[in-house]
Amino acid sequence: MDVLEQVKTQGFVTAEIQKEKSLIKEIERLKKDKNAVILAHYYQQEEIQDIADYIGDSLGLSQEAAATNADVILFAGVHFMGETAKILSPDKKVIIPDLNAGCSLADSAPTDKFEAFLKQYPNHTVVSYINCSAEIKALSDIICTSSNAVKVVNSLPKNEKIIFAPDINLGRYVAKKTDRNLVLWDGACEVHIEISADKLKLLLGKYPNSKLIAHPECQQDVLDEADFIGSTTALLKYVAENDAPEFIVATEVGIIHKMKQAAPNKTIIPAPIHANNTCACSECPYMKLNTLEKIHASLTHLQPEIFVPEETRLKALKSVNRMLELS
Ligand code: 13P
Ligand code: SF4
Numbered sequence: 001m002d003v004l005e006q007v008k009t010q011g012f013v014t015a016e017i018q019k020e021k022s023l024i025k026e027i028e029r030l031k032k033d034k035n036a037v038i039l040a041h042y043y044q045q046e047e048i049q050d051i052a053d054y055i056g057d058s059l060g061l062s063q064e065a066a067a068t069n070a071d072v073i074l075f076a077g078v079h080f081m082g083e084t085a086k087i088l089s090p091d092k093k094v095i096i097p098d099l100n101a102g103c104s105l106a107d108s109a110p111t112d113k114f115e116a117f118l119k120q121y122p123n124h125t126v127v128s129y130i131n132c133s134a135e136i137k138a139l140s141d142i143i144c145t146s147s148n149a150v151k152v153v154n155s156l157p158k159n160e161k162i163i164f165a166p167d168i169n170l171g172r173y174v175a176k177k178t179d180r181n182l183v184l185w186d187g188a189c190e191v192h193i194e195i196s197a198d199k200l201k202l203l204l205g206k207y208p209n210s211k212l213i214a215h216p217e218c219q220q221d222v223l224d225e226a227d228f229i230g231s232t233t234a235l236l237k238y239v240a241e242n243d244a245p246e247f248i249v250a251t252e253v254g255i256i257h258k259m260k261q262a263a264p265n266k267t268i269i270p271a272p273i274h275a276n277n278t279c280a281c282s283e284c285p286y287m288k289l290n291t292l293e294k295i296h297a298s299l300t301h302l303q304p305e306i307f308v309p310e311e312t313r314l315k316a317l318k319s320v321n322r323m324l325e326l327s
Contacts, residue, residue: 108187
């Protein structure tokens with residue numbers, strides 16, 4: 001790069017930093033004006049995590065959504081997370097930056113097909129992972145997250161017949177941990193199932209002192225290699241507290257931002273995926289739809305807003321509350 005190009009690039013970078021700074025200032029002002037709170041999942045872009053009032057896993061985020069005094073909840077995550085906030089806080093306005101931020105796992109359980117599936121298994125208790133739509137929550141008896149799924153299933157009598165939905169990988173993991181036969185819905189997270197056990201084994205050979213930590217949405221062959229399995233919050237805590245110098249992280253890469261902050265002297269390596277794409281690590285395309293610009297627009301217009309029909313909400317609230325009471 002010649003000197004003129006260098007100066008131009010530096011000028012561009014400085015202008016971009018200034019733009020981001022003033023956007024953040026505006027977001028802060030709007031938050032105060034509208035008495036809004038920003039809740040963000042760990043898979044959000046770094047700059048969104050940095051402006052959030054609360055960052056967490058699905059359990060922590062639902063607890064926070066239930067407890068906040070704000071008039072407006074801006075949920076920087078995906079659609080089902082906004083719905084969960086609305087189920088818990090019906091009197092608050094819940095907005096998300098982009099209505100297209102869905103979830104492949106939630107989409108793997110359409111309501112009509114799920115209803116037909118339930119009919120095949122009468123007298124079963126339905127435990128659903130929080131990554132599902134409000135309608136599926138309404139059809140369920142109790143909700144769980146990745147941090148309490150084992151606890152939720154263990155809270156049910158040993159002889160209870162149980163359907164676990166929609167994540168088959170989390171379901172298999174929970175069945176093994178609780179030593180129960182669960183009827184599993186065949187859904188999966190398109191991001192976590194892309195993590196490659198074969199490539200991981202090669203990487204583990206390169207980093208013999210590392211710990212492999214994995215989210216339970218990963219496939220069985222990845223979980224079999226893991227030193228630790230847990231929710232995003234549990235993975236973060238493990239990195240902060242464990243003495244190992246290196247960690248290979250089998251979940252969405254967004255969590256690495258907080259891991260680096262919590263353990264600046266440790267090496268954090270994202271787990272490789274099957275496909276040979278440019279990124280070569282696991283990014284959730286839905287979570288990454290959110291941007292600072294969209295958050296600004298969303299707070300300005302208080303849109304797009306999340307609505308859940310009251311009948312659905314009340315049924316879903318029962319199953320979400322049953323989980324929160326256990327936690
Ligand atoms: P947790 O943060 O609850 O572990 O969930 C991970 C996830 O996939 C959210 O979409
Ligand atoms: Fe859904 Fe997977 Fe993205 Fe989480 S990471 S929001 S489960 S697609």
